[in-house]
Amino acid sequence: MSNASETIQKRSSYRLPTHRGERIRLAPHQMSPDPKDKDAVRRWLEERPRPWAIDLFCGAGGLSLGLEEEGFSVVAAADADQVATETHAANIHGLTWTGDLSDPSEFIRQLDDWGIEEVDLLAGGPPCQPFSTAGMSKIGDLVRRGDRSPRDERADLWRSFFAIVDRLNPRAMLFENVPNFAQAQGGALLIALLDELKGRGYGAHVEVLEAWRYRVPQHRSRLFVIGIAEEGNFEWPKPIKGRPTVGQVIGDLPVVEAGVRDEVQGYKGPPESVLGRLLRKGLTHPESQLIRDHVTRSVRPDDAEIYKLLKPGGTYMDVPEHLRRYRSDTFSDKYLRLSFEDLSRTITAHIAKDGYWYIHPREDRTLSIREAARIQTFPDRFRFAGQPSNRYRQIGNAVPPLLASAIASAVKDALEDRIPVAGTTGRQPKSVGHLRDNLSRWFGQSKRDFPWRRLRLSPWQILLLEMCLHRTKAEQVARVADKLLSLGETPDSFLSNSRDLAPVLSSLGLHWRSVNLASAAEFVRDRLAGEVPDNWQELTAIPGVGDYIASAVLCFAFGRPSVLMDTNTVRIARRLLGSSDQPNWQLRLALHKLAGPRGADVEWNQALLDLGALVCTARAPKCGECPIRAYCKTGTEMS
Ligand code: SF4
Known part of the structure; x- marks a missing residue:
């Protein structure tokens, strides 16, 4: 056998069994009007x-x-x-x-x-x-x-x-x-x-x-x-x-073999939990005796062997070495046997492709369509149209009805205006405007002087500087800024002079960064026609450019208000709110709100960065000198 045909045979032996089955067609809800009959729709709407x-x-x-x-x-x-x-x-x-x-x-x-x-x-x-x-x-x-x-x-x-x-x-x-x-x-x-x-x-x-x-x-x-x-x-x-728990919603469903395509079966008995009863509500006789969509995928013989060995909660890492056919480093969670006593992994549209994340807690197969629907809290009276894979996908994409x-x-x-207490990000407390005014005044008197704040720079030069400034002290970069900027205003000129880059960055102890900068310059030159883009999607496609650098370039090069999330601004936001555990997206919204109607523009971002470097420092914040102390939970608690 040739190598090529061996490869083809090996690949095809890895193929998953396709999940074809009956295409379920459903009639529209019997109480809904015919959408094409305008009079019927009008009468229906009135009611x-x-x-x-x-x-x-x-x-x-x-x-x-x-x-x-x-x-x-x-x-x-x-x-x-x-x-x-x-x-x-x-x-x-x-x-x-x-x-x-x-x-x-x-x-x-x-x-x-x-x-x-x-x-x-x-x-x-x-x-x-x-x-x-x-x-x-x-x-x-x-x-x-x-x-x-x-x-x-x-x-x-x-x-x-x-x-x-x-x-x-x-x-x-x-x-x-x-x-x-x-x-x-x-x-x-x-x-x-x-x-x-x-x-x-x-x-x-x-x-x-x-x-x-x-x-x-x-x-x-x-x-x-x-x-x-x-x-x-x-x-x-x-x-x-x-x-x-998973057991509360699927524990009362009948046992089925892998690959069973019987669209209609009988329940094995009454529901065993409050949730189980809720999911069977609304079924009238004879439907109340019948369970639909309890159809399952076929299971490959080698998977069946693995399923038998997996205990509830067991993953790919529990599969014996000789049975593993995927790389353990990238597929460490390829399999998961659910547990009746625990939550399920998120039911996503991926369940339409394979069910390895959703192996039944006790039976050696993956979840049936009805079991997936139950874990999403769809009641049994809710039917799904389409072939099995399509039904799985619809379930995975849905908002769980109980949520x-x-x-x-x-x-x-x-x-109905039944809320006693207000709490909205839409309203700004009066003090927000004053906070910004105080910060602006302080910034006018105390701002740090850097070459990039004085000079008129091209978008490429701003991108270059931001890549150097990321996680590096601004004073350090300032020492070599003239040399960096002399490498050119475009990625093309930068690449022509790039042999001069390594010694400049070496003086900062950042020799390794020259590789990133060269890759970024090549990407902008070759893929983006030499123009630094003015949108987040294209900026973050540039090697070495993440959330912070993209936001900084949008703000400083293109004048677009953008909240900058770095260690300084995140620290200030946490201290202002007096919160150590709020996720970054909430802190970002808080900073956006505090920036006021002008948004997080150049002045706001530079002022916050300077406040973090000079006053609200990591180790010993100088709250006594802080221009926004009156609005800061941490600062007022410390007074
Ligand atoms: S009052 Fe203190 S903790 Fe609050 S922002 Fe100012 S320096 Fe930071």
């Missing part, structure tokens, strides 16, 4: 109780279901995935539209056609792949290899919200995404979204919620942004006591 909601990027309908459960009428929903909207239309009592929301004008025309002129809540979660950790690292690799553009149109889909907000003037807005949305483009996307809300008079509230605190038995965190019109009050839902219910209930309280 729909308030509050009304529209669900954008609705997918299968996890968010819509939570809204419905809390008394919202989800009068319309939209998504580009035709099979997902089939699922939505079958389960949710409302109108469903299939189409591309990147240009929302067509959907707006459809709303006009239906006679929907205003709603109480506009809700939805644009695709999260551009912001998820896995998605961002895959996109980054492709961009660096030159195989795709750094721009991802999906990252701008959230803007469709505002075209529809402007058309419908909802009293509230609910936006859902992965927590990484808060870090995307150096935090600029979240800040832009909040500014859009504030500009329209909405009070904006941001939080990352863990689904398990709301009865969803899995590790799943989601970012929510809530906008309440006229800066109305809002309170996040209170977490439920106790920790749900959606918790949020929906909180939004409803806000709409």
Whole structure:
């Protein structure tokens, strides 16, 4: 056998069994009107109780279901995935539209056609792949290899919200995404979204919620942004006591063999937990006797051998060496057997590809479609259209209905003005303006003098300096700034003179950085036509450029307000708020808010950097000399 045919045979023996099965087709909800019959739609709308909601990027309908459960009428929903909207239309009592929301004008025309002129809540979660950790690292690799553009149109889909907000003037807005949305483009996307809300008079509230605190038995965190019109009050839902488990939601389902394709089976007995009872609610005879979608994947013989050896909680690292067929360093968590007593790993759309992260706690197979739906807290009456892989994907992409219910209930309280206490990032305390004034005055008298603050520099020179300044004392770089700047105003001239670079950086003890700078210069020259880009996506595609450097270049080279997150500014933010454990995205929002209406511009950023270097130092802050002490929790507590 030739080497080539050996390779082909080896690869094909690694192939996973495809998960083909019956294509489930579902009829629309029997109470929904025919969307093409305008008179029927008008009569139906007249009877729909308030509050009304529209669900954008609705997918299968996890968010819509939570809204419905809390008394919202989800009068319309939209998504580009035709099979997902089939699922939505079958389960949710409302109108469903299939189409591309990147240009929302067509959907707006459809709303006009239906006679929907205003709603109480506009809700939805644009695709999260551009912001998820896995998605961002895959996109980054492709961009660096030159195989795709750094721009991802999906990252701008959230803007469709505002075209529809402007058309419908909802009293509230609910936006859902992965927590990484808060870090995307150096935090600029979240800040832009909040500014859009504030500009329209909405009070904006941001939080990352863990689904398990709301009865969803899995590790799943989601970012929510809530906008309440006229800066109305809002309170996040209170977490439920106790920790749900996988056993509580799937323990009552019948045993099935791997590869079973029986779409309809019988329950093995009554539900064994409160959650189990909740998930069976709403089924009437004879459906109450039948379980659907309890179909499973086939299991390869070598995987079956591995599954038998894995105990609950066991991972790839527990697989004996002779059975491992993936690299242990990069695939250390390739397999996971779930535990009845614990939370599940996040159910994501990846479950459509393989189920290795979701091996059943007791049976030697991966989760069935119904088990995945149960862990997402979809009730058994909720059916999914499409082939098995498509059904898994819809489930993985959904907002868990019980988490959606918790949020929906909180939004409803806000709409009905039942919130006793205010708490909003949309309102600025009066003192914010004074804080900035005090800091500006101090900066005018105390600012440090560096060559780059005096000279007019090209974007390339600013990028070069920021790469040198990152994690290096400014005074150190200042000593060699003239030499660095003399290497040229463009990456081309810099590369021509780069033999002079190593001695300059060696004098700083940073010889190794010359390799990074040369790679960055080559990337800008060869891939970006010699121009330093003025957008975050392309800047961060440059080797050696991360969040801080990209934000600094946007601010100092292009005059774009950008919050800088480095050790100095993060330290100041933590001390101002008196908080040691707030995540960076919350600190970034706090700094954005404190910068006031002018935003984090050049003066603000330079003033904060100088304050961190001269007054609010790491070891011994000089609070007695601090211009913003009156606004600082740490400083006032120390007085
Ligand atoms: S008061 Fe003290 S802790 Fe607060 S910002 Fe000023 S120097 Fe830092």
